[in-house]
Amino acid sequence: MTATVPPKAPTFLGLPTAPRGVGHLRGDQSFPDAARGALRDGQLRANLGHATSTIRGKRARVVAEVPDWEQLRAAGKALKAATMARLDEHLEELERQVTARGGVVHWARDANEANEIVTRLVLATGAPEVVKVKSMATQEIGLNEALEAAGLDVFETDLAELIVQLGEDQPSHILVPAIHKNRAEIRAIFARTIPGVDPGLTDDPRRLAMAARQHLRERFLRARVAVSGANFAVAETGTLTVVESEGNGRMCLTLPETLITVMGIEKVVPTWRDLEVFLQLLPRSSTGERMNPYTSTWAGVTPGDGPQEFHLVLLDNGRTAVLADEVGREALHCIRCSACLNVCPVYERTGGHSYGSVYPGPIGAILSPQLTGVEDNASLPYASSLCGACFEVCPVAIDIPSILVHLRAEHVEAQQKPTAEGVAFAALARAMSHPRLWHLAQRAAGLGRLVSRGRPTLPNALPPPVSGWTRSRDLPTPPARTFVQQWTEEHGK
């Protein structure tokens, strides 16, 4: 490590979190600051509102037709919990099985190490470019930037990732990373960036998809190296799984000579049979389909069929620090379906970029701060109204609201200096435990009516530190008489 690298954040049990200065887990701004711009963008809110309501409807329909949905959810939760409890053993078994079938397993402590491994493997093939299957793990570690820095061309092949890459944008959703763009904006990106694109290209989604097909076809056919993520990896058989829709994943997993898969260590499942649960939960929760168009599975190398060289990179990058937190570790159960984003009233209004991490929405609000250490994403545990809609739809029943509260507490306890909020709540606690003080305080609060001038809420231009609260919340005008005063008048002492 050089002196320019910022010091690693202090962690739970001393386990390192995801390093600073690499990857996409931290934003430049706090959530409320980043969200302010998004909330003023009418086009963005219209695009998000349309897209999230569409997919909510689709999901609800296909989930409703499964009579044993709750049993599947409970099984998914239990399987994940059981896997985490023996995570080391399952990873060792996975390594044995993948190796036995001709694959090579690499271990990466963090994003830097994973990027170094993949870059070295690609350079060793002599190929000048790589094709990529959409993968959250490689987005998380900033792999594209690392490969480009080594002089390699990187082609994202998922339609939405392609839109993001060509638009020099950032993904804003786990499943549909270009959800913030509408068809007209996508047409404009394609017209500007795809060489030789039909000048008469319209914004019909079918025409846009065909333009992407044409653009990528030749790249698939000449590709020598592909990089993918993995949805699941079966320890007992060494079987990797990629779930997708377009066939770009199959192209990457099938045609090149070399396949490199980067997988978070939490993606392992113990047995083949476990997939019978997750392959029912994931598609219905994710795209709102009974089954996604294509699921590919492979175990090591198959002579005469697909890549003859296979590398599996097992990535930690803060996951073990998450595992160390007995409450927070449930965030590792996530199967990246994105149902929680689509139902979240906060996500629907702010969009994914406000979260500053590749993992946006409710799951991002509990995962990103744990991967980086809560001090590096301190505003995210508060980016929620705690309404609980995310918990309701989560296919593995992650109790996101409880973990949000847990992380808020962790953040508050980690403060060195007293905060205005902390002082206010300490004063409130004292007042509420002394009846005389409480009554005085209530009467004093009644003075707030003087600044409200008859309106139902107080003006949001109150002086600091109160402005920190009222900037994003309405403070109701105090009533003329307190509850206790009314009660006393009507019922006597």
Next chain:
Amino acid sequence: MTAREEVLGRIRTALGSERTTPAEVARDYAQVHPVTGPELLDLLVDRVEDYRAAVLRCAPADVPATVRAALDQALGAGWAAGDVVVAPGLAQEWRPEGCDVDDDRPAVQLADRAASVTAVAVAIAETGTLVLDGSPACGRRALSLLPDCLVCVVTADQVVGSVPEGLARLDPLRPLTMVSGPSATSDIELQRVEGVHGPRTLVVVLVQPPRVGG
């Protein structure tokens, strides 16, 4: 310390020395689909058609004619036998006359063909999913990927009801491809568009047993 030892060590630290034994996972969800018999085939047809794929049903004796009809439907009546490539292990009598049989040519050359014909290993009715397992009858993975039209012949005994029933019949060591309708995307305004990189047309030939006593 190697990265392997360090990551495994971190996991052990995180889990602590007194690990709880994981609770037994209750698999009280449905293992089998309640529908059976001819209704099971109807369910498969309904679910496959819902993905905007076509299904042609036929008796065992009519498979060759139905495969030709499927190709007529997908490619137009003027297709040539050389446009079509079939899996090397596809039953001889199911193959269109004069068609190309896949061999060990470079996989990318399959992109020149208009259509491929394969068998399947399993079909899952509830989700309308066909599973190809890389066996000679299903062909290698590129065969069902590169030509723009895929015709799959499914026999009634290969149809199961549920996802658990389907996975139980499969070998996880083979390269598997689960196909549910044609290639599709919903990346633009969540509007489904069929046909991106995989085959844009999927036709299923469903071979039904002759009706007993009928």
